[in-house]
Structures are given as structure tokens and as C-alpha cells.
Amino acid sequence: MTRASTARAVLRATAILIAFAGLADPVVSINRVPRPAVTIVTAVAGDDAGSRAALAKSIRGDAELTERLPAGVRLPCVRDRPCIVIADGSVEFDLPSDRHAMTSLVRVLPRGGPNVAVSSVEVGARQHSAAAGSIRVHLTGIAVNGRKTDVRVMDGAVVVGSATHAWSADGVVSIDVAWWPIADGVRVLRIEAIAADDEVSTADNGVEAAVTVHGERVRVLFYEPRPSWTSTFVRRALEDDPRFAVESRARLGPLLTAGTPAARLDTAALQSAGVVIVGAPDALGPSEVALLDRYVRVRGGTLLLLPDRAPAGAASSLFPGIWTEHLTAVAEEVGPLKATEILRRSNTEVTDVVLGASSGMPAIVMSPAGNGRVLVSGAMDAWRHRGTNGNGFDRFFRGVLAELGQPRGELTIDMPASLVTAGSTVPFQVRSRRMQPAATETILATVLCGGGATGTVRVWPTGEPGGYAGEFPAATVGTCRLDVSVADGPSSSAGVAVVTAPRRDRAAALLSLERLAVATGGVAVVAGEEQQVGDRIRAQERPAAARTVVRPMQSPWWILPFAICLAGEWWLRRRDGLR
Incomplete structure (x- = not known):
């Protein structure tokens, strides 16, 4: 053959x-050992093929990869499968609370330069229409040394605030931008850093925030068991401010008092007070101390103590911590105030907020107490020096009390966000605070979105005394107003702005994804470290x-x-x- x-x-x-x-x-x-199916979600402004290619290389056939793009606010990860999110913070997802499959994050940062990004903003949810507001803007600059960045606040097409920052080095800076309301209601503010002509990316130059502008006045009750100079001048500063409705009562003798008709230190007056200010608290009697303590701990009110001597008598129980008196020959700066007679606190807790210090020791301290909080001003004779620091005395007490008095009404509504996406569900919590809690309460809640009909919202107890929770759908673009009332009792309202695609700060969006990664056993890395994601995928327990x-x-x-x-x-x- x-x-x-x-x-x-x-x-x-x-x-x-x-x-x-x-x-x-x-x-x-x-x-055969089955390979895990991994979903890669790309949520960046533009394209980021580099990170996707690096992830595919790092996994090297150890998993079956599926790529998805975001659609709406839902995180497009398969429920029981590992997921990798490539994000720069430009998309904020509605993260599922019951997700347990491993989720990892690859943070994409701007490459090259120059670039200025508005990484986050801090703005109050409520702003009085008769006063200027302040927004703290956090900027991240790359290759911007020697440049200037203009930051402006827009309400629609109107510029309501602006500021300029001169860069001396790259990094993260924070600037305060003053702004002025132009109308009441829920306002959507756009905070933007004006982009330079040669900027790498303009997608991260602006964020949006919603603020409720209102004309409500904080009811402030002054009580002086003995006439007090400090209390007198704080009261005068607030009486000239349209944000406050001031009532006062001073005890001039055993059977003689003076003040406004509605000012009394009793349960009815304390129930409606947003802030209670006590001058010369050392002269308080035991029954008055018990009433104020109940106002703070049960009613959830804010108590400001303005002592003119060291704590003594029954009122000592109202002062958190240990306070000692110090005298100086020359006035010292105590935060924004000046004083020669100073109370200093020797110990503070993690939950305390120090607003002013003297010789390195806390002198103006706010401390939580039960449902409320107590603020002690240790600058006892600051009223003497109120004209030496550019009217800082008046500005300090007006600013602090305007902030502290806002959420302390008899009925409060808390929402996690004031700017939401159309089609999402808005959760909320209601707190009913009374000097004498009722055995039973009937809570009525309604919501009005856009020009639609008013709908009833179901609320249910949270287990906390006086606490209730609920949620409502934000179906259409516009504003939604939630009205809550107690049968035969107080009422309150809150609003949210509903937009198609809100531009929130990128830091918050990335932080929520990072928390999800930690909670599910994944990793959070920056672009260029994709190998760590592949190592974590391979390290997870494989099925038999x-x-x-x-x-x-x-x-x-x-x-x-x-x-x-x-x-x-x-x-x-x-x-x-x-x-």
C-alpha cells in the first residue's frame, strides 16, 4: 500500500x-465547577472603556461577564450575582436595601488637567425668606495652581449668590457662598463652578439642591428668674430679626414679674416654643428646673442657658458636664464672642458640639439630652464686648438660634432628600413631641404633587414614642407637598422637588456605592486598581x-x-x- x-x-x-x-x-x-456570572455596570459621564478592559483582563476567564448600562435610578445588577460598578458619581442609584450579592466599586477620577469639580455641597433644607442663606461648597481642583474659579448659585435663570476662589495648590477646598431667596416654596438651586476653556471635563462642574423657602417665625421664649444683662441683649438682637417671634418674662421680685402677655413658664407655653432661653439659670427653682428638663427630654425642645455665674442650686442638673469659672483681665475670644468672665467645661462627650473655646477648653457647648438639646454659652459677659467684634454678638445668636429652632416644632417631618427623581418613592418620618404624650394619636397625612389631586398617605408607628413613618410616590416632575396633622392638634408640612434627572453631588453618590461594596463583601478601588476586584472575585467561595x-x-x-x-x-x- x-x-x-x-x-x-x-x-x-x-x-x-x-x-x-x-x-x-x-x-x-x-x-465541572461553574464559573460565576458577573455583571459590569458602567455609570460614568462619557465612556470608560479602559476600566472595562482592565476588569476583563484581571478576571481572565474566571467569570462570565455581562455588561449593562444604567436605565433610570435602579441599579441594574442581577439580584443574586456578583456585580462591579464603574462610576464617577454622575449617576445616583436607588440602592436596594436587601442586596447581599458581592458588589464592588471602581471609582473613575478625572484624568489629566486642568479640572475643577463640585464634589459636594452643604445646604440647609429650610431657609427663611427674610434672611440670606449660606451654602458650603467643596471643590476639587487638578492642575489649577494660580487659577481662579467663580462659583455661582442659580435659582432658575437668576443668579442668587456668587463667590470666587483663588487656587494656591491642587486639592480639596471649601468655600461659603451667600445666597438670597427670591420666592417662597420649594426652590431648586444649581450650584456650579464656571468651567475654564481648557477644562478636561465639565460634567462635574455643577450639582443641584432643593431648599424650602418659608416665612415662618421661630417662637422664642425668654425666661429670667433674675434680671440678666446677657439675656436682655440677646433678646434685643432677636427682636430686630423677622425670623423670630419673641416672648419674654422676667421675675423682678417674689410676687412681681414683667414681660409679654403670652410668656409664661408652664406646660402650655413650653409646648409651642421652638427655643427657650434662660438668663441667670442659677436662680431657677426645683419646679422650674423639672419643667425645663421635661421640655428638653420629652418635648424635644432646644434650651439655651445664659449664665452670669457658675452653676449652682437646682439648675446644676441642667448643665451637661462640669463647669468652672475663670476671670481674665483682658477680653478673650470665645468663638465669635469676647468675654472676661468665662465658664469653661472640663469634660466633653463625643456627641457634644463645641461652638467656642477659651484657652483650648470648651466654653460654648451644645449637648444632646433626651429628645432635645441644651446649649450653654460660657461667655458670661460677652454683652459688655458686643461692639468690639463687628456686631458678632448679634450675628452669632441670630444664626445659631435660627438653625436650632427650625426642626423643633410640636410636629416635625423628616425626609432623607429634598430633591428626588420622578417615578421614585419618597420615604418620610413624622415625630409628634408633647410635654404630656397622649395615650393615643390620630395622624392624618395627605400629599399634593403638581396639579394633581390630593391623595391620602398611610403612616404607621415606628416603635419610638410619637414616631411614625410613611412613603408616597413622586410620579410627575414639579413639587410635592406633604401635609401632616394630629387630630385636634398641631400640623406641619414639607415639600420635595421632583426632577427628571437630579444632579446631586458626586461624593454622596460614590459614598453610597462604597458603603454597599463594604456591606456586601466587595471592594472599592480607583481606576487603575482593577486587579484587586479580580482577586476578590477569585477569592469568593466557589460552588461545589x-x-x-x-x-x-x-x-x-x-x-x-x-x-x-x-x-x-x-x-x-x-x-x-x-x-
Whole structure:
């Protein structure tokens, strides 16, 4: 047998074997470890093919990859499968609270420069229409040394605030921008850093925030068991401010008091007071101390103590911590105030907020107490020096009390965000605070969105005394107003702005994804560190090998060697002159 005839026989036999195997269709059982199916979600302004390619390389066939793009606010990760999110913070997802599958984050940062990004903003949810507001803007600058950035606040097409920052080095800076309301209601403010002509990216130059502008006045009750100079001048500062409705009562003798008609230190007056200010608290009696303590701890009110001597008597229980008196010959700065007679606190807790210090020791301290809080001003004779620091005395007490008095009404509504996406669900919490908590309460809640009809909202107890929770749908673009009332009692309202795609600060969006990664056992890395994500995918526990039944001859690829064998055998026969 020649070499050519041998080759023809081998090719013919191989083709026949393939044909018979295909007809027989044998079944083969093998043990196989299934590869995890991993979803890659790309949520960046523009394209980021580099991170996707780096992730594919880091996993190197250890997983089956599926790529998805965000659609709306839902995180497009498969419920029970690992997920990798590539994000720059430009998209804020409505993260599921019940997600347990491993989720990792790859943070994409601006490359090159120059670039200025508004990383986050701090703005109050409520702003009085008769006063200027302040927004703290956090900027991140890359390759901007020696440049200037203009920051402006827009309400629609109107510029309501602006500021300029001169960069001396790259990094993160914070600037305060004053702004002025132009109308009542829920206002959507756009805070933007004006982009330079050669800026790398303008997608991160602005964020939006919603603020409720209102004309409500904070009811402030002054009480002086003994006439107090400090209390007198704080009261005068607030009386000239349209944000406050001031009531006062001073005890001039055992049976003699003076003040406004509605000012009394009793349960009814304390129930409606947003802030209570006590001058000369050392002269308080035991019954007055008990009433104020109940106002703070049960009613959830704010109490400001303005002492003019060291704590003594029954009022000592109202002072958090240990306070000692110090006298100086020259007035010292105590935060924004100046004083020579100073109370200093020797110990503070983690939950305390220090607003002013003297010689490194806390002197103006706010401390939580029960449902409320107590603010002690240790600058006892600051009223003497109120004209030496540019009217800082008046500005300090007006600003602090305007902030502290806002959320302390009898009925308060808390929402996690004042700017929401159309089609989302808005959760809220209601707190009913009373000096004498009722055994039962009837809470009525309604919501009005846009020009639609008013709808009733169901609320349910949270387990906390006087606490209730609920949610309502924000279906259409515009504003939604939630009205809550207690039957035969107080009422309150709150609003949210509903937009198609809110531009929130990127830091908050990335932080929520980072928390999800930590909670689910994933990792949060920056672009360029994708190998760590691949290592975490490989390190997770794999399922046990499973017996898999396969039919190898059903693969369409067998047609290729079958055709090659037939064609080769035919060509050899033709070459040798055979049929």
C-alpha cells in the first residue's frame, strides 16, 4: 500500500467515524465547577472603556461577564450575582436595601488637567425668606495652581449668590457662598463652578439642591428668674430679626414679674416654643428646673442657658458636664464672642458640639439630652464686648438660634432628600413631641404633587414614642407637598422637588456605592486598581463541582473536520487519476 492510498484510507475512515458518532449521539458525564456570572455596570459621564478592559483582563476567564448600562435610578445588577460598578458619581442609584450579592466599586477620577469639580455641597433644607442663606461648597481642583474659579448659585435663570476662589495648590477646598431667596416654596438651586476653556471635563462642574423657602417665625421664649444683662441683649438682637417671634418674662421680685402677655413658664407655653432661653439659670427653682428638663427630654425642645455665674442650686442638673469659672483681665475670644468672665467645661462627650473655646477648653457647648438639646454659652459677659467684634454678638445668636429652632416644632417631618427623581418613592418620618404624650394619636397625612389631586398617605408607628413613618410616590416632575396633622392638634408640612434627572453631588453618590461594596463583601478601588476586584472575585467561595451531562457530537464545529476529511480524500483521488 502506497503512502497516498494510506492517506486516502485514513481520511475516509475519519469522516465515516464522525458520521457514525453523529448518528449515535453519545452522552458524556463530566464534573465541572461553574464559573460565576458577573455583571459590569458602567455609570460614568462619557465612556470608560479602559476600566472595562482592565476588569476583563484581571478576571481572565474566571467569570462570565455581562455588561449593562444604567436605565433610570435602579441599579441594574442581577439580584443574586456578583456585580462591579464603574462610576464617577454622575449617576445616583436607588440602592436596594436587601442586596447581599458581592458588589464592588471602581471609582473613575478625572484624568489629566486642568479640572475643577463640585464634589459636594452643604445646604440647609429650610431657609427663611427674610434672611440670606449660606451654602458650603467643596471643590476639587487638578492642575489649577494660580487659577481662579467663580462659583455661582442659580435659582432658575437668576443668579442668587456668587463667590470666587483663588487656587494656591491642587486639592480639596471649601468655600461659603451667600445666597438670597427670591420666592417662597420649594426652590431648586444649581450650584456650579464656571468651567475654564481648557477644562478636561465639565460634567462635574455643577450639582443641584432643593431648599424650602418659608416665612415662618421661630417662637422664642425668654425666661429670667433674675434680671440678666446677657439675656436682655440677646433678646434685643432677636427682636430686630423677622425670623423670630419673641416672648419674654422676667421675675423682678417674689410676687412681681414683667414681660409679654403670652410668656409664661408652664406646660402650655413650653409646648409651642421652638427655643427657650434662660438668663441667670442659677436662680431657677426645683419646679422650674423639672419643667425645663421635661421640655428638653420629652418635648424635644432646644434650651439655651445664659449664665452670669457658675452653676449652682437646682439648675446644676441642667448643665451637661462640669463647669468652672475663670476671670481674665483682658477680653478673650470665645468663638465669635469676647468675654472676661468665662465658664469653661472640663469634660466633653463625643456627641457634644463645641461652638467656642477659651484657652483650648470648651466654653460654648451644645449637648444632646433626651429628645432635645441644651446649649450653654460660657461667655458670661460677652454683652459688655458686643461692639468690639463687628456686631458678632448679634450675628452669632441670630444664626445659631435660627438653625436650632427650625426642626423643633410640636410636629416635625423628616425626609432623607429634598430633591428626588420622578417615578421614585419618597420615604418620610413624622415625630409628634408633647410635654404630656397622649395615650393615643390620630395622624392624618395627605400629599399634593403638581396639579394633581390630593391623595391620602398611610403612616404607621415606628416603635419610638410619637414616631411614625410613611412613603408616597413622586410620579410627575414639579413639587410635592406633604401635609401632616394630629387630630385636634398641631400640623406641619414639607415639600420635595421632583426632577427628571437630579444632579446631586458626586461624593454622596460614590459614598453610597462604597458603603454597599463594604456591606456586601466587595471592594472599592480607583481606576487603575482593577486587579484587586479580580482577586476578590477569585477569592469568593466557589460552588461545589456539579456533574454535567454533555452531548459532544451536537456541536456544529464537527462539520469542519468532516468536510476537511471528505475534501482531502477527494483531492488525493483526483490527483492520482482515480474516480
